[in-house]
Amino acid sequence: MTPPHAGLSAQEAAARLVRDGPNELPAAGREGALRLLLDVVAEPMFLLLVACGGIYLALGDRQEASMLLGFVLMVIMMTFVQKRRSQAALDALRDLSSPRALVLRDGLAVRVPGKTLVVGDCVLLAEGDRVPADLVLEEASYLTVDESLLTGESLPVLKEACDPGRGEVAEDASSRCFSGSLVTQGTGRGRVVATGPRSALGRIGASLGGIAMDETPIQRETAQVVRRVALMGAALALVLAVGWALSRGDWLTGLLAGLTLAMAILPEELPVVLTLFLGLGAWRLSRERVLTRRIPAVELLGATTLLCVDKTGTLTRNQMAVRQLWADGCGFTLAGEDPKAMAHAFHPVLEYAVLSSHRRAFDPMESAIGAAGQHWLQGSEHLHADWTLVSDYPLSRELLAMSRVWRSPDSRALLVAAKGAPEAVIDLCHLPVDRRDVIQAQVGALAADGLRVLGVARAVFASEPLPPLQHDFDFEFVGLLALEDPVRADVPAAIAECLGAGIRVAMITGDHPATALAIARQAGLDLAGGILTGPELDALDDAALAQRLSHTQVFCRVRPEQKLRLVQAFKARGEVVAMTGDGVNDAPALKAAHIGIAMGGRGTDVAREAADLVLLDDDFGALVTTIRYGRRVFANLRKAITFVLAVHLPIIGLALLPLLTGWPLVLMPAHVLFLQLVIDPACSIVFEAEALEPDAMRQPPRRPDARLFDGALVRLGLAQGVGLLLAVLAAYLLVPAWSATPDAPEVGRTGAFVVLVLGNLALIQANLSWTSGPGAARPRNVAFRWIAGGTLALLALVLTVPPVATLFKLVPLPGASLALCAALALGAWAWCAWRVSRHAPAPRAVPAQSSSS
Numbered sequence: 109m110t111p112p113h114a115g116l117s118a119q120e121a122a123a124r125l126v127r128d129g130p131n132e133l134p135a136a137g138r139e140g141a142l143r144l145l146l147d148v149v150a151e152p153m154f155l156l157l158v159a160c161g162g163i164y165l166a167l168g169d170r171q172e173a174s175m176l177l178g179f180v181l182m183v184i185m186m187t188f189v190q191k192r193r194s195q196a197a198l199d200a201l202r203d204l205s206s207p208r209a210l211v212l213r214d215g216l217a218v219r220v221p222g223k224t225l226v227v228g229d230c231v232l233l234a235e236g237d238r239v240p241a242d243l244v245l246e247e248a249s250y251l252t253v254d255e256s257l258l259t260g261e262s263l264p265v266l267k268e269a270c271d272p273g274r275g276e277v278a279e280d281a282s283s284r285c286f287s288g289s290l291v292t293q294g295t296g297r298g299r300v301v302a303t304g305p306r307s308a309l310g311r312i313g314a315s316l317g318g319i320a321m322d323e324t325p326i327q328r329e330t331a332q333v334v335r336r337v338a339l340m341g342a343a344l345a346l347v348l349a350v351g352w353a354l355s356r357g358d359w360l361t362g363l364l365a366g367l368t369l370a371m372a373i374l375p376e377e378l379p380v381v382l383t384l385f386l387g388l389g390a391w392r393l394s395r396e397r398v399l400t401r402r403i404p405a406v407e408l409l410g411a412t413t414l415l416c417v418d419k420t421g422t423l424t425r426n427q428m429a430v431r432q433l434w435a436d437g438c439g440f441t442l443a444g445e446d447p448k449a450m451a452h453a454f455h456p457v458l459e460y461a462v463l464s465s466h467r468r469a470f471d472p473m474e475s476a477i478g479a480a481g482q483h484w485l486q487g488s489e490h491l492h493a494d495w496t497l498v499s500d501y502p503l504s505r506e507l508l509a510m511s512r513v514w515r516s517p518d519s520r521a522l523l524v525a526a527k528g529a530p531e532a533v534i535d536l537c538h539l540p541v542d543r544r545d546v547i548q549a550q551v552g553a554l555a556a557d558g559l560r561v562l563g564v565a566r567a568v569f570a571s572e573p574l575p576p577l578q579h580d581f582d583f584e585f586v587g588l589l590a591l592e593d594p595v596r597a598d599v600p601a602a603i604a605e606c607l608g609a610g611i612r613v614a615m616i617t618g619d620h621p622a623t624a625l626a627i628a629r630q631a632g633l634d635l636a637g638g639i640l641t642g643p644e645l646d647a648l649d650d651a652a653l654a655q656r657l658s659h660t661q662v663f664c665r666v667r668p669e670q671k672l673r674l675v676q677a678f679k680a681r682g683e684v685v686a687m688t689g690d691g692v693n694d695a696p697a698l699k700a701a702h703i704g705i706a707m708g709g710r711g712t713d714v715a716r717e718a719a720d721l722v723l724l725d726d727d728f729g730a731l732v733t734t735i736r737y738g739r740r741v742f743a744n745l746r747k748a749i750t751f752v753l754a755v756h757l758p759i760i761g762l763a764l765l766p767l768l769t770g771w772p773l774v775l776m777p778a779h780v781l782f783l784q785l786v787i788d789p790a791c792s793i794v795f796e797a798e799a800l801e802p803d804a805m806r807q808p809p810r811r812p813d814a815r816l817f818d819g820a821l822v823r824l825g826l827a828q829g830v831g832l833l834l835a836v837l838a839a840y841l842l843v844p845a846w847s848a849t850p851d852a853p854e855v856g857r858t859g860a861f862v863v864l865v866l867g868n869l870a871l872i873q874a875n876l877s878w879t880s881g882p883g884a885a886r887p888r889n890v891a892f893r894w895i896a897g898g899t900l901a902l903l904a905l906v907l908t909v910p911p912v913a914t915l916f917k918l919v920p921l922p923g924a925s926l927a928l929c930a931a932l933a934l935g936a937w938a939w940c941a942w943r944v945s946r947h948a949p950a951p952r953a954v955p956a957q958s959s960s961s
């Protein structure tokens with residue numbers, strides 16, 4: 109029989125999952141199909157369409173009215189599909205970000221999604237975990253949990269293992285952990301007693317928040333622009349309708365002209381473009397194994413001026429290995445295979461390092477120590493599998509050292525093993541100054557190679573009760589142990605790319621100054637500003653700190669709590685700060701940073717919940733990719749907005765001109781709708797797919813207050829739009845002269861329509877790249893080819909199939925007229941491309957170096 113704490117078998121767990129259902133709470137706020145439908149119906153575009161349809165019916169034009177009805181259905185379908193898709197994308201992201209749980213299955217610890225837990229599972233808890241289900245604790249070491257989600261009580265509570273003698277019934281709240289609470293300290297092991305809706309959290313009907321899509325400055329800016337333009341459009345449409353009615357005495361046509369203009373002006377694409385670009389950006393990032401928890405962060409990333417990263421695990425691989433031991437003035441390098449190569453003098457260093465580590469290690473450093481012990485002490489009397497743990501003293505912010513107290517079967521006294529930062533261990537051992545200096549010198553030499561150095565000490569204690577502090581033991585110094593954690597291979601190149609892109613990179617670590625410097629040097633960080641330690645940081649006031657921050661990039665012996673102060677000080681200097689973190693204490697800094705980034709593999713649930721982005725592979729390279737995407741989204745948004753702006757002008761012009769000139773209506777509502785609902789939206793997607801401009805990562809970041817709609821962009825859009833309008837007017841006036849029936853209004857209208865559609869494509873081509881010129885080699889934009897092909901096919905359909913042409917009130921054109929239209933579109937393209945070449949780029953942030961002097 110398997111021991112009770114081996115957990116369930118995978119088979120049994122699967123069977124129970126089928127029986128009890130998944131361990132999840134009903135999701136909140138999922139929109140139903142009907143709700144989506146209502147949203148669509150309430151959109152102004154829809155109301156305008158219905159109004160137009162009503163007028164056509166009043167005019168007795170059944171055909172036109174039914175065509176509008178067709179458009180109504182199309183709008184509903186398109187909006188519906190698009191909303192459903194973005195919802196599905198969000199759901200997928202939510203699944204990825206749901207908490208995971210470490211459980212014993214078939215005797216092995218495996219990480220599984222929290223929702224697959226079943227009653228009877230054996231769950232391992234560690235600092236930073238969100239408790240995945242209701243548990244009864246079977247083991248607990250300094251396990252402190254925050255139950256505020258359930259009780260509203262924000263003070264963490266200490267939990268204890270239940271007393272097995274008292275059986276299951278007598279368990280009280282202090283030996284239970286409830287689903288949704290947070291482990292703020294310590295470790296534990298518990299058996300699942302309730303899951304999903306049957307857990308304490310489920311019974312009070314709570315549901316955990318999902319992924320937020322809150323408003324950013326650019327979204328507010330867009331909403332404001334849309335509101336203003338819509339108001340302006342409504343006023344203009346009213347003027348047009350009344351003017352037409354008064355001057356020609358035809359109220360219904362006047363109303364129709366007014367509504368057509370309103371539809372032409374309404375910038376309903378803008379919010380759609382924005383949502384779509386950010387949503388697709390998040391989706392593209394998820395394919396790079398970066399999870400977006402707050403979608404607008406994607407766009408803000410492009411403005412990042414400072415990247416604050418952890419050393420361990422972000423810049424380094426977090427795959428530690430013990431490299432050197434040091435005892436009594438001699439060193440030993442752990443290389444080769446033969447354990448006998450190690451002299452006996454070094455055995456105690458490894459022996460006590462192992463004793464001071466957790467047997468079931470969470471920390472890669474402790475795993476490495478355990479592995480080294482298993483190999484180099486094999487067959488010796490220094491591995492004590494039969495010793496029992498009496499107590500332990502965890503690492504604390506006051507003392508970077510931890511001790512564990514053991515009882516051996518053949519001795520009455522207790523044995524205490526300690527390890528920690530060398531200065532902390534030296535302090536515990538109360539060494540004389542000369543010995544202390546020798547050890548410090550050795551620490552410096554080891555750390556200068558980029559190794560993480562730990563001191564090891566031991567003590568004997570007569571009997572329980574144990575003292576409250578580690579300082580109360582009489583420690584004897586045993587030796588030093590140095591671990592290697594190499595810099596990730598892709599880090600130097602990624603850091604060079606950041607520096608080239610005008611982004612400062614700062615490293616924050618709890619490690620020794622010399623180790624920090626060595627790693628920073630290997631990673632290629634800027635070391636000119638020297639190094640700032642945690643204690644120094646505490647001694648500086650805000651002004652002095654701001655002064656240091658202008659040029660310091662390496663921070664060491666920093667406590668996680670100090671990260672918050674660093675972030676705030678950097679923000680006060682005007683930096684846009686992206687910060688990585690993984691521990692419980694990192695959460696406030698992650699929240700405070702403009703963009704908080706958590707590590708998916710190593711990060712705790714708390715850190716992941718506080719972060720805007722999660723790097724699923726813990727990889728620094730992915731971070732730089734993410735910045736690249738952020739810049740791309742912003743650049744492409746500006747291009748798409750210019751396009752939307754420019755493309756509205758000819759439509760507005762064609763709606764207004766007939767009033768001033770006495771011409772018949774050039775564009776009918778059907779044309780406007782065809783352009784606005786089918787062609788324009790499809791076209792703006794092309795910009796989303798456009799690759800980053802080649803030199804974009806060699807430019808400083810944009811100014812954080814750079815606006816999406818600035819003067820340069822509006823000027824560019826207007827200039828391009830006016831060019832397009834002139835080409836369309838030229839077609840309207842010139843094409844009839846080449847036709848057999850020059851007086852029919854359909855001929856000029858057809859010419860104008862053809863140039864409008866072709867001009868649309870010309871406008872896109874001209875705006876695809878703003879820096880490399882229209883002919884330069886770029887990654888192929890496949891979307892553009894598809895859209896261009898589709899648009900041309902639609903145009904051919906409208907022109908050549910008589911019933912469709914009649915429906916659109918268009919006529920087939922002779923070849924010469926078509927050639928003229930093509931020539932005009934080409935002219936419009938040349939004009940637009942020339943305007944692009946004269947366009948001023950978005951304002952850039954001032955490089956950090958010059959602002960500091």
Ligand code: ADP
Pocket residue numbers: 418419420471473474503508509510527528529530560561562616617618619620
């Ligand atoms: P980092 O920022 O590199 O992740 P940490 O904050 O995790 O650094 O650790 C800071 C220091 O605390 C380490 O350099 C080490 O001296 C000490 N330390 C960390 N973990 C342990 C441990 N499990 N046992 C003993 N000392 C530790």
Ligand code: MG
Pocket residue numbers: 420618
């Ligand atoms: Mg750490």
